Amino acid sequence: MKGLPPSLRKRKRYIAFHLIAEDRVSKVDLSRALLDELLSLFGEWGADEVWLEYFDGELGIVGCYHASLEKVKVAITLMSRVGEVKVNPVVLGVSGTIKRCKKKYLEVLKGASSANGL
């Protein structure tokens, strides 16, 4: 619903993840695979409360509402394929804002190498 005051809006959470895949995966395919996984596990009720906020082919952010965070994390964990491509989505962390999520998890990982153990 549009125009709600901040106190009545649903709280959001952003899940940063690192996708290890055997081939290239597009944002649309990944979004569809995540939705299919949620539908298969928990049904239609509340399945629309998740969206793929950002994905660059390797690192990404999934947005969801605070109440469905646990369900979304389970769905991400159980996602093993995107189409025919085998994937391993590794959850890096959860944050309350996109800005903090990018700064805390994605930017750290972009500057990482095996030498510094990241």
Next chain:
Amino acid sequence: MQIDFLRFTPDKEFLKCLGFENAVVFAENGDLEGYENHSYVKGEIIRPENPEDLRKKLRKVSRKSVVGVESNSISINREAVTRRRVDVILDSVGRRIDYVTVKLAAEKDVVIEVCLSKFLLTKGARRMRLLRETEELLRLIKKFDTPFVITSGASNIYEIRSARQLRDFFSFLGAEIKKAEKHAEILFRKFADANFIMNGLEIEERP
């Protein structure tokens, strides 16, 4: 200490990135490559055809490795928990375990593995049944205070998940994560630490 039980030998750096400190790597007949280079603990999988076969195979296993039994038969799993040489009842898609086995495992101090990979290898109705069975098993484990471990049980890098994801997933199903981690550490130290005798009892070296 975060310990994972695996069916392949991953890179140690990769495992550390996922939040695990070490791993027990299982293979049939102890055919493992490169596990010594990573300081993993070696595990042997026994897949017996019947209880008699299990007893025969247990005579041949090495004392230096963790012994795990993987079977789809209730009678074999029940026989396995009564054997001293068996350390862990391994999990798989078709594993069947009953109330009596869980109770016996608590008495005999045999660890029951609950792994994630079986949920990644199945879909639809089969996965639905597995989720229900695992939830029930975790309830029994809690009731009898049976030693158990939560693992990824991965046989390739696409089946492995981070320690945080394992914790989140199994706590969603009702597992007591702290207890699982404690049991995994005890089992790991029994084979990795020469000074470790049992939980709370270890050899201290004089300064």
